[in-house]
Amino acid sequence: MDFGRVLRDATPLLLEGLKLTIGVSIIAIAIGIVIGLFMCLMKMSKNGILRAIAAVYIWIIRGTPMLVQAFIVFFGFPQVIQLLSPSFRLDAFTAGIITLSLNAGAYLAEIFRGGIMAVPRGQEEAARSLGLSKSKTMIKVVLPQAFKVSIPSLVNQFIISIKDTSILSCIGLAELVNKAKTYVGSSYQFFSTYILVAAFYLVIISLLMILSNYVEKRFKYETKKTRHNE
Amino acid sequence: MKQKRQDTMNKIDVNEKLIVKDLHKHFGKLQVLNGIDTTVSEGEVVCVIGPSGSGKSTFLRCLNQLEEVTSGTIIIDGYDITDKKVNINKVRENIGMVFQSFHLFPNMTVKKNIMMAPVTLKKMTTEEAEKKAEELLTRVGLLDKKDAFPIELSGGQQQRVAIARALAMNPDIMLFDEPTSALDPEMVGEVLDVMKELAREGMTMIVVTHEMGFAREVADRVIFMDGGVIVEEGSPMEVFLNPRQERTQDFLKKVL
Numbered sequence: 102m103d104f105g106r107v108l109r110d111a112t113p114l115l116l117e118g119l120k121l122t123i124g125v126s127i128i129a130i131a132i133g134i135v136i137g138l139f140m141c142l143m144k145m146s147k148n149g150i151l152r153a154i155a156a157v158y159i160w161i162i163r164g165t166p167m168l169v170q171a172f173i174v175f176f177g178f179p180q181v182i183q184l185l186s187p188s189f190r191l192d193a194f195t196a197g198i199i200t201l202s203l204n205a206g207a208y209l210a211e212i213f214r215g216g217i218m219a220v221p222r223g224q225e226e227a228a229r230s231l232g233l234s235k236s237k238t239m240i241k242v243v244l245p246q247a248f249k250v251s252i253p254s255l256v257n258q259f260i261i262s263i264k265d266t267s268i269l270s271c272i273g274l275a276e277l278v279n280k281a282k283t284y285v286g287s288s289y290q291f292f293s294t295y296i297l298v299a300a301f302y303l304v305i306i307s308l309l310m311i312l313s314n315y316v317e318k319r320f321k322y323e324t325k326k327t328r329h330n331e
Numbered sequence: 332m333k334q335k336r337q338d339t340m341n342k343i344d345v346n347e348k349l350i351v352k353d354l355h356k357h358f359g360k361l362q363v364l365n366g367i368d369t370t371v372s373e374g375e376v377v378c379v380i381g382p383s384g385s386g387k388s389t390f391l392r393c394l395n396q397l398e399e400v401t402s403g404t405i406i407i408d409g410y411d412i413t414d415k416k417v418n419i420n421k422v423r424e425n426i427g428m429v430f431q432s433f434h435l436f437p438n439m440t441v442k443k444n445i446m447m448a449p450v451t452l453k454k455m456t457t458e459e460a461e462k463k464a465e466e467l468l469t470r471v472g473l474l475d476k477k478d479a480f481p482i483e484l485s486g487g488q489q490q491r492v493a494i495a496r497a498l499a500m501n502p503d504i505m506l507f508d509e510p511t512s513a514l515d516p517e518m519v520g521e522v523l524d525v526m527k528e529l530a531r532e533g534m535t536m537i538v539v540t541h542e543m544g545f546a547r548e549v550a551d552r553v554i555f556m557d558g559g560v561i562v563e564e565g566s567p568m569e570v571f572l573n574p575r576q577e578r579t580q581d582f583l584k585k586v587l
Contacts, residue, residue, distance in 0.1 A: 246438055
């Protein structure tokens with residue numbers, strides 16, 4: 102074990118992988134939020150077909166491991182599409198983002214739905230009784246409160262998604278774990294390298310948790326004065 | 332107030348502020364309202380009393396269409412609000428409502444609670460709404476709480492803010508759904524005082540209440556409901572001192 106050497110040699114390589122891990126996470130979570138919001142609204146809609154589509158999507162994603170989902174997207178889909186257009190290629194980066202955003206979207210949809218349902222019905226009635234339309238009530242009254250309730254679960258899902266990028270190393274995405282594998286392949290420094298990888302994950306996720314604590318504090322429904330009195 | 336209405340609404344020329352005709356409301360098989368007929372004149376204060384489950388809250392909630400009616404008509408200021416063509420959001424701007432459990436927006440300060448609707452619905456600029464909010468808070472005696480959040484107020488204070496919030500839209504009818512039922516006894520008075528003041532100023536008010544003292548003192552008319560119908564109505568003197576119906580007598584014996 103030569104931790105100093107690993108730190109010196111592997112860090113540049115791992116930082117490259119870390120960049121990709123962070124990049125894929127941010128893009129996939131952003132797309133996942135959009136998918137999640139749509140699926141949440143579909144699942145809460147009055148239209149039975151929309152509701153069914155959302156329910157099936159959430160059921161399939163939640164009922165299968167992400168590794169299998171990644172294999173289907175990366176190896177499976179191209180095979181089918183190539184029957185129609187033989188020149189079709191899908192790179193690991195795109196496949197990774199598709200997999201991760203579809204995966205996060207399903208969980209986020211349920212988190213959003215839970216948040217909206219947690220807002221008491223009286224809030225909606227109060228807003229409607231003042232003359233606000235359904236959509237204005239949603240935007241002005243329900244969603245801000247739903248968001249606050251959802252913050253802990255949202256952060257939780259972001260953390261899971263960031264860590265799940267490591268699964269994408271199996272389809273050859275050159276993210277943190279994949280880079281580490283390459284390095285240990287030649288150096289045999291398993292312990293030091295993977296400890297270093299773990300430390301990298303810990304750092305990003307700690308930063309995210311600090312950010313979420315800050316956001317949660319900002320959304321406290323109390324004035325500063327009373328908070329001090331507690 | 333009339334220019335607030337949409338031109339597309341068909342105005343029926345009547346003098347009464349509110350006319351309810353043969354109002355029925357069913358929840359599935361459960362019949363909650365079984366044909367309500369009544370009228371309310373401008374400036375009148377009507378208290379609706381009755382045992383729980385008598386349909387009085389549902390009746391009140393039908394008046395601003397928080398509950399869709401099964402059949403019957405409700406005419407407010409000459410406009411049939413049960414007509415699907417009527418823009419119910421516009422109608423509601425003129426009908427303030429106060430709920431049993433306040434329903435203040437917990438994520439907004441007291442002032443923002445009051446300003447939200449007039450600003451969102453573009454009835455006032457932010458400055459106007461702010462001025463209005465402070466004016467209303469002075470009226471309900473809570474100006475010093477303008478920057479507090481609802482959670483920091485007592486129940487009575489929250490309900491007074493809720494009244495101020497409803498008044499911010501300059502409604503000409505106010506509906507109160509058991510406004511003091513969720514309050515600690517010592518806070519009931521402060522809320523009733525605000526309501527009495529409002530009644531004195533000539534606001535048309537329909538109040539579902541268990542506060543018989545308030546009904547006796549403030550109401551121009553008392554409606555006793557049971558089993559989804561109006562059993563008896565009249566002046567507080569008539570209903571409280573000389574009830575004609577046996578059901579009214581029974582009820583009053585229990586609550587007075």
